[in-house]
Amino acid sequence: MRAILPAPLCPKSGSSILTDILEAAPETAETTPERTVVSMRNVSKLFSNGTLALKDMSLDVRRGEFLSLLGPSGCGKSTALRIIAGLGAASTGVIDWPSSRINAKGLPEGDVGFVFQEPTLMPWASVFDNVYLPLRLNGMSKSGARPRIMEALASVGLSDFEKSYPRELSGGMKMRVSIARALVTKPRLLLMDEPFAALDEITRQKLNDDVLRLWRETGITVIFVTHSVFESAFLSNRIVVMRARPGQVCADLAIETTGERDANYRTSEEYRATTDRVSRALQEAIMLGAQGQ
Amino acid sequence: MTDAVQTANISEAGTDSAVAIAVARTGTAEKFLRIVIPFVMVALAIGLWQLHITVNEVPRYIMPAPGDVIAALYTDWGTLSPSLLVTLRITFLALAIALVGGVGLAIILVQSKWIELAIFPFAVILQVTPMIAIAPLLIIYMPDTQSALLTCAFVVAFFPILSNMVAGLKSVDHNLLNLFELYGASRWQTLLYLKLPASLPYFAAGLRIGGGLSLIAAVVAEFAAGSAGKGAGLAFRLLESGYRLNYPRLYAALILLMVTGVAIFAATSLIAWLLLHRWHESAMKREN
Structure with missing residues (x-):
């Protein structure tokens, strides 16, 4: 299966955090689509309460992919994402990072950005300081980090809000800050755990457009957890459908589009056909999960 | 009251930026009352105290x-x-x-x-x-x-x-x-x-x-x-x-x-x- 990268909608040139990310990953998705960023090998997760959240899950995530993990509630999507991020250990199985430098904790050094379901901002810190956090923890001075922070804020359209506090922002803007914070370290892999689930439909569509734009411009690899068929079909070039009890990969769908994914695409026959295909796969996953109960 | 609605660059930040939350501000009259009311109440209490002493002719060694x-x-x-x-x-x-x-x-x-x-x-x-x-x-x-x-x-x-x-x-x-x-x-x-x-x-x-x-x-x-x-x-x-x-x-x-x-x-x-x-x-x- 080949990952298809649509042509950029809003191409930008010159020095920016986005081009920096591209430089950090010299081989783009177009040139080496099959290069694996992270592999899950027979990963299982058994929680202390006896719940088997994941069973023998294997998944190769290739460079430049926009991969959505789709499935019903409780199918282990978020668990898988957190294991990849190193926020929870697998009970059995291996997480492999074939093209990253690994630190003492077995995690890729500075290669992963994470966007939680909630914005997860520090309420006592300004927007600037929230985005500064990953760089601060790396020992970078505030003055040295400023250009990168401002570029990250510009990339999510929040240049004018660096001095604002999270409580002064709308839900969508908070999520943009969270995305800027994840991008400021120039990660190769962006993990997003149902980031827009709590937002209204209009804001959600707008942020979907923005994430898609960032992905096109940077070539960054994205793993996006969602329970929305429509969101996954719009964003992804690969959808991995999971079943519940236990969490396992049920279907692996390549999503190819003939044109650009924009407002017109949302109303196109092609998009409808894609959502139908994904819905059927999800229905099968739900039925399998029900049979497994 | 809300006299400082933060303006947003909507075209840059998207539609959701238009709802940047305005910080609640306290008006001048309310600020004034916040200071004055406690002092007035204390003055009133002292006045009542004095009234009690005068009306009831309370001796100094009692109160x-x-x-x-x-x-x-x-x-x-x-x-x-x-x-x-x-x-x-x-x-x-x-x-x-x-x-x-x-x-x-x-x-x-x-x-x-x-x-x-x-x-x-x-x-x-x-x-x-x-x-x-x-x-x-x-x-x-x-x-x-x-x-x-x-x-x-x-x-x-x-x-x-x-x-x-x-x-x-x-x-x-x-x-x-x-x-x-x-x-x-x-x-x-x-x-x-x-x-x-x-x-x-x-x-x-x-x-x-x-x-x-x-x-x-x-x-x-x-x-x-x-x-x-x-x-x-x-x-x-x-x-x-x-x-x-x-x-x-x-x-x-x-x-x-x-x-x-x-x-x-x-x-x-x-x-x-x-x-x-x-x-x-x-x-x-x-x-x-």
Whole structure:
């Protein structure tokens, strides 16, 4: 299966955090689509309460992919994402990072950005300081980090809000800050755990457009957890459908589009056909999960 | 009211930026009333007090008139002011030690549940034992009365600060902890950039309680332990004035204590506001 990268909608040139990310990953998705960023090998997760959240899950995530993990509630999507991020250990199985430098904790050094379901901002810190956090923890001075922070804020359209506090922002803007914070370290892999689930439909569509734009411009690899068929079909070039009890990969769908994914695409026959295909796969996953109960 | 709606570059930030939340502001009239109303109420209470004395012809040795108390404050200032300084010194020194000790011990306690299990019972025992009961013992064990009074005030102020800080340090958003872990934060960085700022609301609550209690404990301990002469605080002046039926001076000493208490409350509230007004619900005006 080949990952298809649509042509950029809003191409930008010159020095920016986005081009920096591209430089950090010299081989783009177009040139080496099959290069694996992270592999899950027979990963299982058994929680202390006896719940088997994941069973023998294997998944190769290739460079430049926009991969959505789709499935019903409780199918282990978020668990898988957190294991990849190193926020929870697998009970059995291996997480492999074939093209990253690994630190003492077995995690890729500075290669992963994470966007939680909630914005997860520090309420006592300004927007600037929230985005500064990953760089601060790396020992970078505030003055040295400023250009990168401002570029990250510009990339999510929040240049004018660096001095604002999270409580002064709308839900969508908070999520943009969270995305800027994840991008400021120039990660190769962006993990997003149902980031827009709590937002209204209009804001959600707008942020979907923005994430898609960032992905096109940077070539960054994205793993996006969602329970929305429509969101996954719009964003992804690969959808991995999971079943519940236990969490396992049920279907692996390549999503190819003939044109650009924009407002017109949302109303196109092609998009409808894609959502139908994904819905059927999800229905099968739900039925399998029900049979497994 | 909302007179400062933050404008947004909508074209750049997207449609959701248009709903940037406006910060609630307090109008000039409301600010004025906030200051004036408490003073008016206090003046009214003093007026009622004076009325009661005049109408009922209450003798001075039973209850002095407000004017007598003000006169005593002026004439006995030479006696009252050194005692006020003694009480203030004990109160603020005890509060300072309780702040350093409470915050420091809380940081140590949350490092490990075993450390907490080992040490926390002692803190609880100190808290639940009535100060009035152990003050005489402290007089025996401490090198001088001032040290005993200081210890009493410290013990009382210490626990609210400790318990609030422990609660605060443990109440950090788990997702933020995960975020710090993801970015490889050291234990020190997590404490400095996450746990301490996150526990500021709890610290502020502990500070307010501890500030008030340190003054109360300084007075109660002096009642219990007794002190006289050059190192006597306001509690001794209260007792002394009572024995001598010098009620104007007693009331004057009482008013000095009340003013000190109000000043401590105001100062700790100001500190809490400075720490929290930009971001925490407890220090913000609700906007509907």
